[in-house]
Amino acid sequence: MTEMPLLEIDDLAVNIGNEPLLSGINLTVAPGEIHVVFGPNGSGKSSLIKTIMGIPPYRVTSGDIRFEGKSILDFPIDARARLGIGLAFQQPPPVRDVSLSALGKALEIDTDRIAAEAARLGMTGHLNRGLNDGFSGGEQKRSELLQLLLQRPQLVLLDEPESGVDVDSLKLLRSVIEQLFQRDRPIRERTVGGIIVTHTGAILEHLHATRGYVLVNGKFMCSGAPLDIFDQISANGFGNCLAEARIKEKIHDFLKE
Amino acid sequence: MTSSKNKLDLRKVGYDESGETPRSASFLIEDDTARVASSSERALVMASIRQARVDYPWVRALEWSLVDPETDEFTRIVAQHPDPAGNFIHVKEGAKIRFPAQSCFLLKADRNEQVLHNVIVLEPGAELHLITGCTAASYSNVGKHIAVTEIFVRAGATLTYTMVHDWAPEVEVRPRTEVIVEDGGTYLSNYIALTRVKHIDTNPLAVVKAGGTARFNSIIYAKAGSYFDVGGRVRLLGAGARGEIVSRVVATGSKVISRGLIEGGNADTKGHMECNGIMLDREAVIHAIPELKATYPDTELSHEAAVGKIAGDQLNYLMARGLSEEEARALIIRGFLNVKIDGLPASLQQVIDTMIEQAMAKEAI
Ligand SMILES: Nc1ncnc2c1ncn2[C@@H]1O[C@H](COP(=O)(O)OP(=O)(O)O)[C@@H](O)[C@H]1O
Ligand SMILES: [Mg+2]
Numbered sequence: 001m002t003e004m005p006l007l008e009i010d011d012l013a014v015n016i017g018n019e020p021l022l023s024g025i026n027l028t029v030a031p032g033e034i035h036v037v038f039g040p041n042g043s044g045k046s047s048l049i050k051t052i053m054g055i056p057p058y059r060v061t062s063g064d065i066r067f068e069g070k071s072i073l074d075f076p077i078d079a080r081a082r083l084g085i086g087l088a089f090q091q092p093p094p095v096r097d098v099s100l101s102a103l104g105k106a107l108e109i110d111t112d113r114i115a116a117e118a119a120r121l122g123m124t125g126h127l128n129r130g131l132n133d134g135f136s137g138g139e140q141k142r143s144e145l146l147q148l149l150l151q152r153p154q155l156v157l158l159d160e161p162e163s164g165v166d167v168d169s170l171k172l173l174r175s176v177i178e179q180l181f182q183r184d185r186p187i188r189e190r191t192v193g194g195i196i197v198t199h200t201g202a203i204l205e206h207l208h209a210t211r212g213y214v215l216v217n218g219k220f221m222c223s224g225a226p227l228d229i230f231d232q233i234s235a236n237g238f239g240n241c242l243a244e245a246r247i248k249e250k251i252h253d254f255l256k257e
Numbered sequence: 258m259t260s261s262k263n264k265l266d267l268r269k270v271g272y273d274e275s276g277e278t279p280r281s282a283s284f285l286i287e288d289d290t291a292r293v294a295s296s297s298e299r300a301l302v303m304a305s306i307r308q309a310r311v312d313y314p315w316v317r318a319l320e321w322s323l324v325d326p327e328t329d330e331f332t333r334i335v336a337q338h339p340d341p342a343g344n345f346i347h348v349k350e351g352a353k354i355r356f357p358a359q360s361c362f363l364l365k366a367d368r369n370e371q372v373l374h375n376v377i378v379l380e381p382g383a384e385l386h387l388i389t390g391c392t393a394a395s396y397s398n399v400g401k402h403i404a405v406t407e408i409f410v411r412a413g414a415t416l417t418y419t420m421v422h423d424w425a426p427e428v429e430v431r432p433r434t435e436v437i438v439e440d441g442g443t444y445l446s447n448y449i450a451l452t453r454v455k456h457i458d459t460n461p462l463a464v465v466k467a468g469g470t471a472r473f474n475s476i477i478y479a480k481a482g483s484y485f486d487v488g489g490r491v492r493l494l495g496a497g498a499r500g501e502i503v504s505r506v507v508a509t510g511s512k513v514i515s516r517g518l519i520e521g522g523n524a525d526t527k528g529h530m531e532c533n534g535i536m537l538d539r540e541a542v543i544h545a546i547p548e549l550k551a552t553y554p555d556t557e558l559s560h561e562a563a564v565g566k567i568a569g570d571q572l573n574y575l576m577a578r579g580l581s582e583e584e585a586r587a588l589i590i591r592g593f594l595n596v597k598i599d600g601l602p603a604s605l606q607q608v609i610d611t612m613i614e615q616a617m618a619k620e621a622i
Contacts, residue, residue: 055573077576078585087577093570097592106588107579130592131574147578 004069005030006155006193007052012063014044014051014218021047021058022218029155032190034181034207036226037197039215040238045197046090048215049159052195053087054080067155086153088144090160090197096130100143103131109150121146121176137164145176156180156194162203174203181207201230214241221248265363269615270390270421271608272361278604281385282346284360288369289342300352301385302345303360306374309345316345319376323407323435331431335374335405343374343404348383348414357386357605364393364400364428373404379414381439386417386602393425400427406434406461410442410469419605421612422450422457426482430454434461438469440495446471447598449609450485451478451616458486460516467495467523473502476594476609478616481510481540488516488546493526493556500528505594506564508534508541518548521556528557534564535593591617 007029014022022044039045051058054077064071067083104114118124121142182190212226222241282296282303291305309316326336344360410416438444444463463471473489491500502517519528534543549558567589575585594613
């Protein structure tokens with residue numbers, strides 16, 4: 001592909017304080033591509049996503065993150081958002097004093113558009129409530145996707161967009177995710193790409209994601225076709241990848257000595 | 258109309274001289290002279306207290322029947338004043354006044370001490386929305402506003418009382434207010450102060466009889482150099498009485514003491530208090546003093562208080578949507594101050610909303 005990649009993560013290492021959290025992360029997302037990150041709880045998936053968005057306290061200790069060829073490491077969060085990076089948080093914080101409609105107004109988004117998208121996501125009744133304040137798990141997920149629909153990001157980062165969502169809502173979320181990734185357009189015309197963190201294969205079915213990775217202890221292991229990886233995890237758990245991780249670590253330690 | 262030279266737009270404190278906003282009655286006092294006292298409703302008397310003492314001699318018996326003149330040096334100043342000015346409002350039994358009544362206390366002369374005594378009476382079953390705006394004619398005014406206000410909400414009556422303070426940096430303000438809420442009556446107070454003032458201390462008391470309700474909402478944006486000692490006290494003395502105190506304070510380079518006291522003194526009484534404060538800088542001080550006092554076993558009293566800076570994760574979240582840190586901060590403050598008040602007519606809620614917008618707009622500069 002001659003096109004400029006949307007996102008390039010280049011040998012990235014991230015600390016929290018002085019504790020290493022992620023290392024050796026490489027990932028390139030071209031327009032139209034969806035990359036899927038699996039991994040056990042606590043392996044660093046959300047940390048990776050938030051690092052791309054520039055959210056503290058994650059500290060990049062080496063490597064680079066580029067958006068359309070330009071390093072964004074020095075960009076504050078809002079600058080990254082305005083470049084076209086959008087994040088659906090796994091656990092959005094309650095913002096009691098700001099409602100979805102107040103936020104929409106502050107972002108100068110057309111109120112009719114807000115109303116229409118909210119209706120589609122069944123969030124009309126939540127428009128004037130404090131954001132995420134007392135929202136159920138499913139409502140939080142719909143609210144996050146609603147905000148991304150309104151924001152129309154070019155690089156879409158979805159952190160477990162379907163966890164805790166019931167079967168009926170899942171269908172709705174899937175169609176919204178397909179829309180975010182322009183699945184209604186021919187492949188060549190797609191300009192949006194992104195990363196999805198997930199534990200289930202359910203949302204991947206019609207997305208034709210590009211590649212999957214398993215994050216273990218802050219490193220990518222077992223990359224492959226997303227649905228293959230998912231099947232493998234479903235059958236064997238993360239065991240195989242953990243074993244691979246352990247072997248790699250041993251080799252690494254051996255080479256160091 | 259006030260004097261034609263007076264270009265001051267009193268709409269900023271909710272007082273409309275233009276007649277554009279429907280008002281049932283108007284009262285305007287300049288320093289200690291009543292300039293306007295008019296009512297378009299037979300059932301609603303809007304008068305100067307001096308006139309009322311003549312026209313309705315029974316008013317004298319109400320004066321000092323709630324507030325003790327010996328409360329402090331400021332009540333004493335009012336008590337010792339030979340003829341304090343002030344506002345008298347009377348709503349006849351069962352009269353439900355549709356449009357809000359408005360009053361305004363204006364400090365006009367420089368270095369003046371305004372001494373007032375106000376009496377408000379809602380007879381049984383009456384209803385009134387009242388908005389009072391207090392302001393100084395000039396930002397450079399030096400002055401004092403000392404006011405005793407006694408409010409009588411008779412059985413089954415409802416008063417919503419919105420008080421807007423927009424003083425000047427060198428003004429001192431000492432309102433002393435007591436309210437009696439008789440059986441089944443409702444008193445709802447909204448206090449809004451969003452501009453710089455030298456000193457305000459006021460801690461109104463509502464005594465609530467059986468089945469009555471008293472609520473105090475305060476919205477305070479304490480700008481640099483301001484000192485506020487404000488709050489509300491509710492004594493639930495009748496069975497089934499309800500009380501609520503909600504205060505929202507934003508402080509920047511200022512000191513705010515935010516008080517609240519709810520006393521549960523009879524069967525099936527319930528009271529709740531919420532004191533929340535946002536600290537904007539190192540120079541600010543917010544001292545929240547929520548107090549609950551039970552003097553009867555069958556009472557349910559609770560409070561929440563939270564004071565601190567704006568949470569970083571909230572700012573980050575809003576920034577991830579594309580707002581700058583400053584925009585995110587302003588959005589949170591605006592929402593924090595903009596509590597929607599149940600039972601308030603839309604036109605008065607709008608006064609409050611506009612005030613908050615203006616206070617925020619000034620801050621953005
Ligand atoms: N802000 C933080 N402060 C301290 N530790 C954190 C923070 N964020 C994540 N961690 C730690 O980093 C590890 C990875 O967390 P996370 O990225 O949320 O994992 P995942 O999303 O894969 O479940 C966990 O051990 C977690 O406790
Ligand atoms: Mg996570």
